[in-house]
Amino acid sequence: MYGMIHRGIRSMVQDKLGEDAWFALEQKIGIGPTELLTGMVYDDTMTIAIISEAAARLNLTTSESLFEFGRYWIEYASRGSLASAMDLTGHDLVSFISNLDRLHLSVGMAMPGSRLPNFNVVLSEPGFLKVEYHSQRTGLENFVSGLFYGLIERFGLIGEVAIADSATCNAVFEIRYKDGHA
């Protein structure tokens, strides 16, 4: 994954456990500022190593940590440098998820070498979305669940995300949601 994601993980660990915890994590797995270069594409094994080490420190399993990071990423991106791109992507849950591929098209152009997923809204009903996910990467379904959950929270909704079907490089997500203020 690219360095921007690593910076997001760092921010999550620092927010939840403090700066010393991230420093200890860096020491443990032997990384430093050169593994946090925004536009660099790093091997997924490094990203997973960082996530796993963060999980151990957060007392979570790696899957739970991936979910938590997906959820955190939406908040991190919304308040950080990606805020304007996030705003332009969509002002409600359905629009945002429908436009994810268009957002990723720009990300892919800005970061050559990145391998970005595809999202296809196959069913949209009031309070329910079915989304197909395709990726060259494997093992990131919990991260995607966390992203959808983070989006539910971003738009002031409450709801849940389930993986209805999962195969290599593909998954179907079912998102149930309702107005958080109702």
Next chain:
Amino acid sequence: MFVQLTDAQLGKLFPAYLLLDKNFRLAGSGPSIRKLLPGLQIGHAFDDYFDVISNDVATVCDIQERPDHPIEIASKCGNLRLHGLAGQQPDGYFLALRHVTTSQYLASQQLELTDFGYADPEIQAIMLIAVQRAMLEEAQDTALELAYERQRYSALLERTSRVSGYLAHDFNNLLSIISLNTERLARAPSADGKIANLTQIIGDTAARGSEISQSLMALSHQSSETLSALSIDDIITENSAFLKTVVGSKVGLSMTLHSGSCKAVLSYNGLLNCIINLLINAREAMPDGGHISVATTVRDGLANKTDDPPESSPCKYIAIEIADTGSGMNEALLSRAFEPLFSSKPNGTGLGLASVREYAVEMGGDVWLESTPGEGTRVFLHFPIALDAMMCPDDPSVEDASVDAVPNERSILLVEDEPYALEALVEMLEMEGYFVTPCLSAAQALEALAKRSYRLLLSDIVMPQQDGAELASKACIAQPGIRVILMSGYVPETAALQPGWMFMRKPLASSELLGLIDKLM
């Protein structure tokens, strides 16, 4: 060409389209218009909701007259601004419109990607710019982090270096005490072979300890070289074979050494490095071969370059001249030759001449160049002659009539804050027939200086309250003829050593120290 599209497809391609009938009444609109202008009603006149900028709707829809003329409209409420082209269809007109894309407009209307056509290149470019701006911001943060990290690393290295220096100082002090007292033990008459053997073991172990302290010194970037009065001719002669290999077989090397037995206060390896650096430069200026001459002479006058304003008193100095028959340098190169990191050579480090100048100045001398393009370059190195240099500058304003003006030729003012080291040094020097006044601090030494004259000040550098360099400066003012030898296991940056003062690194070797004193007295 005729293409049939569903309303949904049309909405994806042109989310802000408008359909008008032949009477310019609204017949349909795209999803973005319906979202942003929810009050818009089908059947109402176009003019009820929109103004055509700089024209009217009938004119812009006149396809025969204006087949590819752009249309720009503004909504009467909601401040929408749209532009595009008008097309004719069997029962009216199709306005293929899109929102304008100024950042102010995008923000004020809270537009999102869905308000723009899927294949709209402009919104894709805007999105790309937004992502790139985000990356740029993060890259700036990263650059700051890396700079901070580098600063932190440098500070850590500096602290480590300083701690190493302090450790080396303490360690060398202890080793010095052990070495000096072991030598005392070795000098003591004893028939016991076992004691002699143990003395030898302690001495050898102290010597090994000294090697460890050398490593610490290297970590703290400390020079461990002794400064003493040396004959430059001797150094060049002793290394002449090696210097010939430095210049290579294509270059001839001649030496004319006339400074004889005159000596300058120098570090042996430092001077050798200077000469090697200058010979390498000369050789590289003559890739096809040539000649280098090395000459030494003793001269009277200013040690500084003659065309500089006179800043120092005239004195005798040893001049080294190294001349080559190479390509020479123009004025521009010459003016930058001593600049650190500047080099006219493709793989040059730019450190050679800079380090030569640094060394020359540190030894109280100077260096300069003269060069003529096509003819060659001459380098002049000047070092004050030792006896002149070792005499502290005369300052009549501080003469004190109460002090005995003529010092005993063998009188030494010895200052060392380590009592065991002081005791051993006193014993050693007295055995050699010197008259020693021992002091445990700079304050005690200043009191002694006020009472009588000394031939030599032999002082530790790092001491509480007042260091040895400060004491030596005061001693030179109080007694201008006094010679100075400073000794330490560590020279802090704050200790300013003056040209002409001798320096010995701890742990002290008795024979080396006695040899140095003997030359001075």
